[in-house]
């Protein structure tokens with residue numbers, strides 16, 4: 001069985017911003033990320049799921065913590081233009097990523113991460129995946145515990 | 160200005176599944192992806208945002224359309240164990256990805272995608288990003304329009 005996972009990456013430098021209850025219609029994403037891009041804010045993860053019945057959805061993204069004051073200012077200035085109901089900021093997150101290749105064709109790779117975190121009682125706040133990276137946001141307090149458990153689960157501990 | 164975007168990828172072979180209103184507590188992700196992994200279902204994108212006030216959140220992911228009957232069967236069998244309120248399936252999605260390098264340090268790259276789709280009136284159903292890929296799900300009917308517009312916007316048209 002070829003090992004598809006090459007390592008675990010993490011960052012404790014990120015802050016999570018969520019805009020709650022935005023309209024799910026063309027132009028809304030642009031109204032959020034346009035002003036942020038103009039201010040040269042470095043956006044890392046963007047996660048948006050579909051709207052339920054209500055035609056409203058939420059937008060979650062991460063930026064470096066150092067850029068939080070500026071981002072907050074911009075989003076507050078733009079609140080009418082964007083049309084969100086609430087702005088929520090979480091600075092106590094850690095981003096943990098399982099890095100590998102071709103993970104889509106290896107069902108179970110993501111599950112190892114989810115089960116490992118579940119076994120340690122670590123809540124997964126946000127998930128965003130690609131073929132080469134499975135990223136989650138968790139409470140920063142669990143960073144070391146998560147890293148140790150994931151290294152063991154993916155057999156990445158030093159031989 | 161170095162061109163960070165190398166191409167636009169797309170897939171019309173995917174189906175989107177959303178589980179609405181799952182508990183936001185450890186173990187729930189594992190309860191969804193464990194059974195799917197056991198059945199060797201190939202999960203591509205996974206997108207989950209934080210819970211609002213309600214301690215409930217939604218889980219959205221994509222799989223190959225050919226695997227939809229089996230995935231649906233598993234998720235229905237597991238519905239009590241997972242605890243979702245509704246299961247929603249959308250087979251009429253296309254996944255469009257802007258592919259590049261180091262996009263996190265190029266604020267504005269994602270915005271070009273969002274503004275371009277907005278200008279064409281194309282609604283963005285799901286967003287999931289990484290440093291090397293900005294992926295969205297849109298209605299499949301808009302695939303060619305989106306691809307042409309994005310090639311132009313990122314200056315990828317043949318010279």
Ligand SMILES: C[C@@H](O)[C@H](N)C(=O)O
Nearest residue numbers: 025026027028029283
């Ligand atoms: C929510 C947001 O992504 C919206 N659907 C848009 O297209 O901009």
Ligand SMILES: C[C@@H](O)[C@H](N)C(=O)O
Nearest residue numbers: 124184185186187188
């Ligand atoms: C929603 C789901 O991700 C849950 N928070 C978990 O940790 O499994």
